[in-house]
Amino acid sequence: MNIGLIGYGYWGKILLPKLEKLGKVKFICRSTDSYLDKLDNIDWVVVATPNQTHYEIVKNCLSKGVNVFCEKSLTLDYDTSLELYQIAEKNKCNLYVDDVFTFRKQVSEIKQSLDGVEEFDVVWEKVGRSDYGEFIMSSLYSLAWHDFYLLYQCVGNKVSDIIKIDTKNKLQFSLMLNDKKINFVYDRLSKTNKHSINNISLMHDGNDEDAIMSMFKYVFSESVDCEPNKNYTLFAAKLIDRLRKELFKNVNVVGGGIFGVTCAWMLSKNGYFVNLYERTGDILKSASGINQYRLHRGYHYPRSHETAISSKEGQDGFLKYYSESILKEVENYYCIAKDKSLVDKDTYIKFLDDLQLEYKEVDTDLTNDDALQLCLEVKESLFDSNKLKEICWDLLGKYLVKVNLNTEFGVEDLNDTLTINATYSLKNHLSTEKEDLQFELCEKPVVKLPDKYKNKSFVIMDGPFMCIDPYGDTGYHVMGNVVHAIHYSNTSKFPMMPSSMKKMINKGIVKNPIYTNIDKFKETIKLFFKGVDSIEHIGSMFTFRTVLPNRDYDDARPTIYKFEKDNLITIFSGKIGTCVDTAENIIGDLINE
Numbered sequence: 001m002n003i004g005l006i007g008y009g010y011w012g013k014i015l016l017p018k019l020e021k022l023g024k025v026k027f028i029c030r031s032t033d034s035y036l037d038k039l040d041n042i043d044w045v046v047v048a049t050p051n052q053t054h055y056e057i058v059k060n061c062l063s064k065g066v067n068v069f070c071e072k073s074l075t076l077d078y079d080t081s082l083e084l085y086q087i088a089e090k091n092k093c094n095l096y097v098d099d100v101f102t103f104r105k106q107v108s109e110i111k112q113s114l115d116g117v118e119e120f121d122v123v124w125e126k127v128g129r130s131d132y133g134e135f136i137m138s139s140l141y142s143l144a145w146h147d148f149y150l151l152y153q154c155v156g157n158k159v160s161d162i163i164k165i166d167t168k169n170k171l172q173f174s175l176m177l178n179d180k181k182i183n184f185v186y187d188r189l190s191k192t193n194k195h196s197i198n199n200i201s202l203m204h205d206g207n208d209e210d211a212i213m214s215m216f217k218y219v220f221s222e223s224v225d226c227e228p229n230k231n232y233t234l235f236a237a238k239l240i241d242r243l244r245k246e247l248f249k250n251v252n253v254v255g256g257g258i259f260g261v262t263c264a265w266m267l268s269k270n271g272y273f274v275n276l277y278e279r280t281g282d283i284l285k286s287a288s289g290i291n292q293y294r295l296h297r298g299y300h301y302p303r304s305h306e307t308a309i310s311s312k313e314g315q316d317g318f319l320k321y322y323s324e325s326i327l328k329e330v331e332n333y334y335c336i337a338k339d340k341s342l343v344d345k346d347t348y349i350k351f352l353d354d355l356q357l358e359y360k361e362v363d364t365d366l367t368n369d370d371a372l373q374l375c376l377e378v379k380e381s382l383f384d385s386n387k388l389k390e391i392c393w394d395l396l397g398k399y400l401v402k403v404n405l406n407t408e409f410g411v412e413d414l415n416d417t418l419t420i421n422a423t424y425s426l427k428n429h430l431s432t433e434k435e436d437l438q439f440e441l442c443e444k445p446v447v448k449l450p451d452k453y454k455n456k457s458f459v460i461m462d463g464p465f466m467c468i469d470p471y472g473d474t475g476y477h478v479m480g481n482v483v484h485a486i487h488y489s490n491t492s493k494f495p496m497m498p499s500s501m502k503k504m505i506n507k508g509i510v511k512n513p514i515y516t517n518i519d520k521f522k523e524t525i526k527l528f529f530k531g532v533d534s535i536e537h538i539g540s541m542f543t544f545r546t547v548l549p550n551r552d553y554d555d556a557r558p559t560i561y562k563f564e565k566d567n568l569i570t571i572f573s574g575k576i577g578t579c580v581d582t583a584e585n586i587i588g589d590l591i592n593e
Helices: 010-022 051-063 078-090 106-113 138-154 211-219 226-247 258-269 305-325 345-354 385-398 424-429 499-504 518-528 576-592
Strands: 002-006 024-029 044-047 067-070 095-097 119-127 159-166 171-177 180-187 189-197 249-254 272-277 331-337 359-361 372-378 402-404 418-421 437-448 456-461 466-470 477-481 486-492 536-547 560-565 568-572
Touching (some): 002 010, 010 024, 010 211, 051 067, 095 226, 106 138, 119 138, 138 171, 138 180, 138 226, 159 226, 171 226, 249 258, 258 272, 258 385, 258 418, 305 345, 424 437, 424 568, 437 518, 477 518, 499 536, 560 576
Parallel strands (some): 002 024, 002 044, 044 067, 067 095, 119 180, 249 418, 272 402, 331 456, 418 568
Antiparallel strands (some): 119 189, 159 171, 171 180, 359 372, 437 536, 456 466, 466 477, 560 568
């Protein structure tokens, strides 16, 4: 028998030697590795990756006609679990989900002990091996899942009367199952390990057979019957869906940009059941994914000290969770133009000194010195938007956020459930306090500059000027321009655009766009930089930038959130680096409330 193992972390390393005794392991992949081209002539794929990755991996393998064993939980909700079983049936594949405790010798004893019992306890105390100990909801998937499929087999499947006892210090609740009251306690911050049902221990006693080996021998045998496993897997998935809704405070977060995503996973980590709604097919697809990719520290805002300070303070929170997205070895320069700048050299230096922002005056062989008052090397960072998206998906999965892509959320969907409106340019669609905003339809050209500009970022300040910034690890640059980037602008409640440009908005890099100001970008860059006569235009990205109206005098970009009513919080997002501080402040306000 040929076996493929996808996932080689904690559990993958435990499973591998057992699988090698039962068949030939033809390949081992991590969850991020390519596996689709390795599925030919594979009898079973064993999936041991993080829970949030299961759905796509299992779906892909079943669609290729390969039998799948998946570590629990199958997915993060009932609907996607059911979908996978339907795909398995369509492709005539076996799908079996980890039920290792079914193969423990104590199961028959537990079943016998429950005859005639009206009430009993399920207790699982565990010494945590990760920060999941403080993430109470995770116990539903990591621990309770096992108990739920055992109780399905030993008691039944009729659930009623769920009562919450504690979700702050531990997961503690009770419910009725086929007229038996069950009291559950899950504690992942315990100093000891204990697991029992009706006082019958499920811990290893040294005389146990290897339950994992017993399970795999059955799964890989010709006599395997996947139907019972399917029934109690779906039972566990549906019960967990229900418990998440009834035991934890529910929150809807609308908008899959960096502010919405960060609010979503941080709220879930802090004990909320979160549904994230995004109208497009992916997160970070609009303004959060189309910008200059700068983690601002304040250098950019000498005319708005408030924006500069919030950017500087916000950086630490951003880096705490998203530091792996930061580009390495990038040199960052800020220059003051000689003509038409709204800030002169001395004023800018004083601003930097007042905010204690580090700088070093330099001469470079890349800039036209006769066009500049000043050139400084500064300590600022850029981020890779693709890497940031990967981190966001990992955090959404880790903290069990239910993500609803391609899903509209309108005023008609507002109800008693707390909703956080993080829709940026579309914020007035949900807001009860609609206000005029300035909407700018912007172009971000992606270009190939001469090699000497590699890993170098330049900002020309402060007025109608420009910037060039490395675009991830592509070797390209993204160009910005205060004037020429804007194709259309309106100040009103909602963004407007020429219908002819609609197909280009938030579509990533559009090659050979029908409408582009690339020639004007090229003319401007020649004013300030050397050796840029031949620039290759790879394509352009288009999105809406949304700012406060009539603030050209200071270019302020504050992040503002407001409790518009008891069940609606609206965020007007400023700089990306303030997303963590904003989420933490909202959570703090909710707790204090």
